[in-house]
Amino acid sequence: MKLIFGVGVTLGAYWLSRLVAKRLPCPFTTPVFFSTPLVILALLATGIRLEEYKPAKDVMVFLLGPATVALAVPLHKNWRALVENALPALLGLAAGSLSTLIVAACVAKLFALSSVVVASIAIKSVTTPIAVELAPIVHGDPTLTVGFVVATGMIGTMLGPWLMNLVGIRAPLARGLALGTISMAMGTAQALREGELQGAVAGVAMGLAAVLISLAGPFALSLVL
Amino acid sequence: MASSDPSHPDHALRKLVLISAQLGALIAINKAGYLAATALHLPLPGNLVGMLFLFALLRSGLIPQAWIEETSSILTRHLAFFFIPITVGLMSYSRLLVDSGVAVIGTLLSSAAIGICASGFLAQALVHRREDRRGQEARLMLQKEDR
Numbered sequence: 273m274k275l276i277f278g279v280g281v282t283l284g285a286y287w288l289s290r291l292v293a294k295r296l297p298c299p300f301t302t303p304v305f306f307s308t309p310l311v312i313l314a315l316l317a318t319g320i321r322l323e324e325y326k327p328a329k330d331v332m333v334f335l336l337g338p339a340t341v342a343l344a345v346p347l348h349k350n351w352r353a354l355v356e357n358a359l360p361a362l363l364g365l366a367a368g369s370l371s372t373l374i375v376a377a378c379v380a381k382l383f384a385l386s387s388v389v390v391a392s393i394a395i396k397s398v399t400t401p402i403a404v405e406l407a408p409i410v411h412g413d414p415t416l417t418v419g420f421v422v423a424t425g426m427i428g429t430m431l432g433p434w435l436m437n438l439v440g441i442r443a444p445l446a447r448g449l450a451l452g453t454i455s456m457a458m459g460t461a462q463a464l465r466e467g468e469l470q471g472a473v474a475g476v477a478m479g480l481a482a483v484l485i486s487l488a489g490p491f492a493l494s495l496v497l
Numbered sequence: 498m499a500s501s502d503p504s505h506p507d508h509a510l511r512k513l514v515l516i517s518a519q520l521g522a523l524i525a526i527n528k529a530g531y532l533a534a535t536a537l538h539l540p541l542p543g544n545l546v547g548m549l550f551l552f553a554l555l556r557s558g559l560i561p562q563a564w565i566e567e568t569s570s571i572l573t574r575h576l577a578f579f580f581i582p583i584t585v586g587l588m589s590y591s592r593l594l595v596d597s598g599v600a601v602i603g604t605l606l607s608s609a610a611i612g613i614c615a616s617g618f619l620a621q622a623l624v625h626r627r628e629d630r631r632g633q634e635a636r637l638m639l640q641k642e643d644r
Contacts, residue, residue: 341548422584
């Protein structure tokens with residue numbers, strides 16, 4: 273009964289967020305940011321504890337694996353955009369994802385946040401389905417990581433274009449790459465709004481940044497921690 | 498003719514079977530990714546290895562894109578849904594956000610800004626350099642033609 277309720281509430285909140293986002297597309301109506309408080313409120317209102325929500329969560333999260341595998345399709349489709357711009361794209365991608373990881377880990381450490389939080393926040397520029405799995409590998413917490421990935425997605429979408437105008441990043445390829453590398457799925461959606469090349473490059477950057485951080489992240493993080 | 502009508506039950510059934518079969522394939526590839534990651538002691542998440550498997554299959558042409566297109570597009574379009582059950586767990590972290598909200602937001606803002614600038618500036622510089630070089634080549638060609 274609680275299983276059905278848990279899945280139902282989550283589906284309902286997601287459906288509502290899509291409805292609202294269609295009318296009012298902005299970072300605050302993105303599904304995760306909008307739906308999560310709704311589900312939490314529903315659980316609090318009905319007195320269902322987080323442990324009781326877990327079976328429903330496990331059912332839903334099961335599909336995250338195959339959904340991640342499916343990301344290979346857009347990667348395959350946009351591969352040309354990468355091959356044609358291999359050098360700027362690969363180097364820009366590496367510079368962006370490694371610098372954001374190191375800066376995040378250092379600043380979090382300066383603020384004296386716990387090592388679990390430091391590890392979870394360092395991998396925030398990895399696409400969510402992979403970040404969830406990477407978190408335990410670097411001794412972070414998957415839930416915190418998802419929260420940070422979503423927050424970073426919103427920051428990049430809201431402030432990214434403004435910041436790039438301010439500092440003079442104008443080349444379409446560079447703009448798409450920066451958005452995809454830092455803000456993943458939400459950044460890619462924003463990049464698509466700027467143009468097709470930007471969107472394609474952002475999509476590839478998102479996939480490759482996940483590969484790069486999975487490989488290099490644990491080592492880079494061990495230097496900081 | 499009747500079966501090409503989207504509202505025809507045959508069509509709906511066929512679509513359901515197609516989606517299920519494609520989903521089964523994606524689940525199998527995902528599983529293979531996890532098995533490979535464990536067996537080879539890869540420091541990579543299994544689902545990422547699965548994604549790379551599928552990518553290799555697509556690029557090599559062993560699997561045509563059309564074979565998994567339908568379900569893949571449904572799953573990637575609704576990817577955000579699967580994160581909601583995970584972020585609901587944030588309700589047990591309210592203390593962290595109250596106590597260290599400023600630190601967390603400061604970390605996120607500074608690291609995102611630096612990452613965007615690093616990635617954007619480097620890519621832009623390399624794009625411009627390439628364009629300059631092409632421009633020079635083009636000018637040289639023109640000069641040769643002039644002579």
